[in-house]
Amino acid sequence: MTIPIVDVVLPCLNEAGALPKVLGALPTGYRAIVVDNGSTDDSAHIAASLGATVVEQRIRGFGAAAHAGLLASSASVVAFCDCDGSLDLTELPRVVEPIARGDADLVLGRRRATPGSWSPPVRLANRVLAAYLRARAGVPVHDLGPMRAAGRDGLFSLALTDRRSGYPLEMLLSAHAAGWRLAEVDVSYLPRIGRSKVTGTVRGFLGAVHDMSHVLRAESR
Structure with missing residues (x-):
């Protein structure tokens, strides 16, 4: 059996299409x-049927699913990506390359939107949050990109606890606090397939805002 170079964690909720x-x-x-x-x-x-390793996580929440995937990983580098078709997995190597070269500890894909991929309110919210992180926390990012990669052992050392929508933000803030070298690379952002469970509903969007606010409050203490 070929040992994978990178394990790619794909949290999935009704993404058959x-x-x-x-x-x-x-x-x-x-x-x-x-x-x-x-x-x-x-x-x-x-x-x-398409050859993926499938892990079942009955506890609902993006963080719960993402962390279950991390626990199931074995490769030295672990990537995370949305499973809705909005990100092109052929671009993963450009996200992983700085990790493989030893130039960065956590790399985020900075999304470059194509028409119809990003609603104006959500895009604005992402920009505001990224600007806040740069100004108030000194985190050098412009996008909380869902396509990201880091070393497996390092990810476990962060001891992430959020199991909802705050997981990606907690990862970023914890990595920065630990002195990790952060980097961004451009990736394409495409219209998703099907309806979003977060930005596609008022309840989902408000839930994500609540979870991220909780993480920000915890990190500022």
């Missing part, structure tokens, strides 16, 4: 770990 495109773009040597977070469609079966 997107999975063929997402997994079809996986680079050679990269292993997909699809974490089924309570899907009611055929996501888990489709992912398995």
Whole structure:
């Protein structure tokens, strides 16, 4: 069995329509770990049929799914990516390369939007949060990119505790506090396939804002 160069954690909730495109773009040597977070469609079966390692996480929450994928990983480098088709997995190597070269400890894909991929309110909220992090916390980022990569051992050393939508933000803030070298690389941002569970609903969007606010309050103490 070929040992993967990179494990790619893909939290998944009802993404049956997107999975063929997402997994079809996986680079050679990269292993997909699809974490089924309570899907009611055929996501888990489709992912398995396409060669992905499927992990079941019954506890709902992006962070719960992402961390379950991290626990299931074995490669020295672990990447995270949305499973909705909005990100092109063929671009993962450019995110992983600074890690492999030893030039960075955490790399985020800075999204470059294509038409119809990013609603103005959500894009503005992302920009405001990134500006706040640069100004108030000194975190050198312009986007809380969901495509990201880091060393597996380092990720465990961060001891992340958020199991909801604040997980990616906690990862970034904890890495910065630990003195990690952070970097951004440009990646394409495409219209997602299907409806978003976060920005596609008022409840989901407000929930994400609440979770991230909780992480910011905790880090400022």
